[in-house]
Amino acid sequence: MVVDDEALVRSGFDLILSAADDIEVVATSVGAEAVDTVRRERPDVVLLDIRMPDVDGLTVLGRLRALPEPPVVAMLTTFDADEYILTALRSGAAGFLLKDTEPDQLAQLVRTLVAGGVVMSPKASRAVWQNHPGAAVVDDEDSTRVGRLTEREREVLVLIAEGLSNADIGARIHLSAGTVKDHVSAILTKLRVGGRVQAALLAQRAGLLDEGQRDGEAGPGSGR
Known part of the structure; x- marks a missing residue:
């Protein structure tokens, strides 16, 4: 399931992922409807926009994590140094994807999430830490x-x-x-x-x- 406030992103991800034989996009949604849609469709994986105008992705993430059988959630972001990524990861997200991820990589990243892997590229995660120097201190x-x-x-x-x-x-x-x-x-x-x-x-x-x-x-x- 893809949750994003931009119709172009939702339709693009739907088109790319649906082309894979082993992946079914059961729904797309905007932020305010996401939790009800997840309850209804019961997806294995949710790709969730971290920044939405009606309700922010961190709030939706918290609500999804509180479900009796929560899906695996990976955050979608435009910026590899998004200030909210670290909070999302600490709140239970299984990783994050950049919205400009290459189409031929997207399906494999979803498979990684289903298999219990973490989607967090070293390059992008380094950017997260470099922009949060206080969090980067190893005690x-x-x-x-x-x-x-x-x-x-x-x-x-x-x-x-x-x-x-x-x-x-x-x-x-x-x-x-x-x-x-x-x-x-x-x-x-x-x-x-x-x-x-x-x-x-x-x-x-x-x-x-x-x-x-x-x-x-x-x-x-x-x-x-």
Whole structure:
């Protein structure tokens, strides 16, 4: 389901996603109607505009997260350094997409969301942190948490932050799905975070994505 106040964005995303054989756009909506439409249509994923004139996306996100069976929600934004992105991620969004995302990437990003992955490109997430310097400070407790991770867990954390699902992580570093699941559980426990998005944010804040990209130049851990 696509929620945006601009008809052109709604119709464009609908057209692009509906062309994929494995994706069905069950509805499009504007902000004020979004929650009722989600209750009626029960989509797996909602792409939600972060800035709308009648009701802002953060308010809609909060209402969707309060539903008994909330959908996965990713925010739509025009600006990769949108000041509201960080708040949305901390409020339960599974990531964010820029509205000018290449059409051939859009369907794959939706598949990533359905598979439990995080949609948050390293370039765009760095812009978020760079424009919120106070949020970018890694305190001693964060450093201690990251220090608890094994080398393999750090590698898995970088791939979580790249947006990979457990299955994709397993394929990338040649581990079984069960082993990856165990690593993810250990990472969330050691970092004391509530989910993959919060882990990805901490990884970004700690500079692990930059480390992963440098290491990836000579090995299999490089980013997509």
